Amino acid sequence: MAAIDGNELAVHNNRESCWLAINGTVWDATSFLSQHPGGESLILNLAGKDATEKYGTFHSPGLVEETLGLDARKGTVDVQTIPKMDEKPSPQQHERKSPPLSSMVSVNDFELVAEKTMTPTAWAYVSSGADDEFSMRENVRVWQKVFLRGRVLRKVGTVDCSTNILGYKSALPFYTSPVGLAKLVHPSGECAIASAAGKEGIIQVVNTVSSMPIEAIMDARTSDTQPVFWQLYADKDLLKSEVLVRRVERAGVSAIWLTVDSPVVGNRERDERSKSVADIEEKIEAVVETPQGVVGIAKANTGFINANMDWSSIEWLRGITKLPLVIKGIQTVEDAVAAFDHGIDGIVLSNHGGRSQDTAQPPLVTLLEINHYAPHIIGKGMQIFVDGGIRRGTDIIKALALGATAVGIGRPVLYSMSGGYGEYGVRRMIQILRNELQTNMAFIGAKDVQAIERGMVNTRRLERLMTGSVKL
Known part of the structure; x- marks a missing residue:
């Protein structure tokens, strides 16, 4: 050259x-x-x-x-x-030492570290929700509206947390949700998640906008048999998506998770305020003449998403892959039933972590509506997953009791990587949830995941949030 x-x-x-x-x-x-x-x-x-x-x-x-x-x-x-350009000096940040990893005793501890150690740009991207962030907060709070009803005098000396997700064994009934741009948080990016997931025996779902190529992520697994699922944002040019699906198939992914809850990018104000990522000198006329000229990280990396997908698109996707298909982003019982009728292998009840449409109802409410209006689709071949606001082992139990197969853990994965913890932080976070899950399964009298049932939760406080008008 x-x-x-x-x-x-x-x-x-x-x-x-x-x-x-x-x-x-x-x-x-x-x-x-x-x-x-x-x-x-x-x-x-x-x-x-x-x-x-x-x-x-x-x-x-x-x-x-x-x-x-x-x-x-x-x-x-x-x-x-290369000539040095005159640049605005960036604000000096005081380097803050992360506390010992052993001092992290709850998932929430990692968020506190992340806020102090992430760059302002990374923190804004990872932690932000849409608009006033109501849905993001409610996703967390809503789990507290369900009470556990523990059964006693049951043999719980040994508790088995393992389960089956899309035909693949998982040591725990949760997976790492498809978080994107993990290199913002740690140089190892999604590869650190792959390694941690393998060592702890759970499944990773990889994002289309990952900061590491799928081949590198697959190489970071602990064994060739470690399952990895791929989350797909359909491209405006469907041929590009077809090429991508074939590429991840060759790499060895085991399922495709199509995200449908974000045909456009949500208005994430905190992320938008971090436009300093562009370090650009503002020209005031350009702000109104080309208002999309400088955008936050989310919009900068997801402008390719196809907003014209519909239920017929499922046939297009089935035509290019034989892998199990999961629809991620179901927000109503009506669409859950539609997915069931289309023969989908699994659905994720999700409002995108409150990052797309603010005031969208929490996924746990959607799960309760399925219990009430469409119980016939629970346990009938289509697996149901839930993500959004899960921070405790008790949250996982509540989802399973209402018919979920497993739950997704999103932001906490990135939080646990921050502060230099990387793979070890993710493993610690998984271990914390495992301990909470085992402990609380013993308290409710469930010796294994299959023993967790509807009678072990009291949902009366949550039921008033269900819709009263459903047409199936």
Whole structure:
């Protein structure tokens, strides 16, 4: 490849000719500007510069070649020759030492560490919800509206927490939800989750917008038989999604989870306020003339999502893969029944962690509505999963008692990786939930997951939140 002087690179800093350096290689991103999911401003702000650090925060090293193609590679550059641009100094942050991992005794402890140790940008992205964040808060609070009804004098000297998820054995009735951009929190990204999940015997669901390639994540497993599921955001160009599905199939994933609750990106105000990720000098006229010019992390990475999917799209997906299919983002009993009628292998009751539509009802309420209006779909082949606000082993028990097969753990996974804990933090978090689950299963008189049943929960306080009008 040709050697390019840093001064030459610096000249290509505009919309007509946009070059940038990543890991010592110069790429021409001019034709990609209009296609970038986060808008062209994010790339233009790095035009003519060394973009390695910013790029590496969100993406795996090989993605640039995969996205732009080898024809866009212009040559190599010695980054020391690139002229230093006048930049606003970033606010100095006091480095805060994380407390000992052994001092983490609840899942909530990790959130406190995350808020103190994550960068402001990462914290805003991970912790934010939509609008006033009502649904995000209610997702957590609603679990407290269900009481446990423990049975006594049952043999619980040994408690077995294992279960079966889509035909795969899991040591625990929960999985890691498809959290994205994990490199924002720890350099190992989703690979740390894969390793931790394997060592603790649970299943990882990997996000389409992961910061690590699926091949690297699969290599990080503890064995070739460790199951990994893939969450799919359908692309506006369905051919791209088909190519991606075939790629993850070759990599060895065991199921496809299609997300349907976010046809558009929610209005996550805290994430939007973190636009400093672009470090861009504001031109006030551009704010109103191109209001989407600079966006938060969520919108910057999910602009490709197809908003025109419908139930007929299920047949399209079944036509390109024979893997088990889960629909993630069911929010009503009506749609749960529709999924059952379409022969779906599993559904996830979810409002996207309160990150899409604010005031959307908590998934636990949807599960209760299924119990009340459509009990015929529970335990009849289609597995039901729940995510959103689960922070305790008792929360897991309540979901299982109402017919869920397992639950998803989302934000706590990223929180537990923060502060430098990485894989070990995720393992500690899983172990905490395991201990709480075992303890409380003994208290309610359940020696195994199958023994957890409807009579072990009192839902009267929650029932008033159910809808009174259902047409099935």
